[in-house]
Amino acid sequence: MRESLFPGLGIVSTLAYGAVIAWLYLTAPRSLGEVATGARVAAGTYQVDAARFDAALRLFRAEQFRAARDEWGRADPARRDPRTQFYVAYAFYREGWGRLYKDDALYRQGIEAADRAISLSPAPLTVADPTLQMHTAAELRAELEKGTERRMDDLNPMKLLEPRK
């Protein structure tokens, strides 16, 4: 290699390595697995594990919400898929829903997941799943937010008859 090429090579390698370091400090991965996932996201080759997603969906429909969320977590470790995040939010909603009260902690986590779904989706997110009563992330988020609010309306006994969506 010609010696005059080394300064150029040095500049390119320094800038590339510096960018990798900055990316690591910004994304703060917790393990080498997360580093690999983050690299796939950055390279645009990241995909959700379809088999795990389907397994999680079966658990969700069997009302095994925590197990479903764990499985979706493994299917979408980088939390980059809006559809998966929508289902995660829905799982929080259904687990936190009660006829007499709503679990605020679960609802708040549901709002976070719904926010992720909304921000990740380039267009308004709609999930055409006939087993669900809410099909858009915005609708789901509004329902979760309503559940965390304290209003006089909460004392209305008719609310006990409201169905879970």
Add this chain to the structure above:
Amino acid sequence: MTDAGGQRAFVHYVVLPMVLLTVALLGGLRVTAADHGFLFVAPPLVTLVLAGLLTSLFVRGGLVQPAAWVRGDRPVLENVAHILTLAALFAASAQAFNSVLPEEGLLHWLFSFFFLWTLWNNQFSSFDPARLLRSLTVLFATAFALKHMLLAGLRPAEAGWMGRVGAALLQGASLGTLDIPVFAPATGYISFFTVVLYVAGLMLVPPAPGRDEVHRLLRAYERLGSEGRARLRDAIAEDEAGSEGAPQRRRLS
């Protein structure tokens, strides 16, 4: 081009920045004790101040001569590569401090003060590059030993009864401001590697990269063909003869 010249240029332009950037990467890396996950600690502001003082010390001690690193008569690419290397040196210095400083609590500020005091005093001492390097090695080795050997031994969860008593006494004496974050032992190994790599990087830093100009000319001469070399030798001989004859002519006239 000779192999030695190519290797020297490769080390200077590629290996040295890589070594310094690796220090910048590992200096803030910790491994948590709970789940052995990575934790990237961004350099606190005080480490940037310390790195600034250390850079000033590099210049005063002659370890780096900025005027020789960036010069107007040098090709732009070389100047840019040198500026990036100096930036990597600054980042590595900040992260080397980050690696040996306790993360929080009273000890963080005690260590910071210790570093600030030492670097500030050194600004007024006379150093040559070798002496400065030795002094920095001792400084970082001391801080490493204090943080990763002495203080790590006082972790209540892992220490023996003496360690527990020592930790309790230190906590009491510092009115509870002595927070010692618990990290996995791998953190100490990473920090050791970081400090060693940093010192190795400093040893690779040439005070004035321009001094290899003669070697560069020699390599350019070697690239010429036999005819070109002969013409160059003739030109040098003519030039030398001219410069030697000029004073004589002046004397005769």
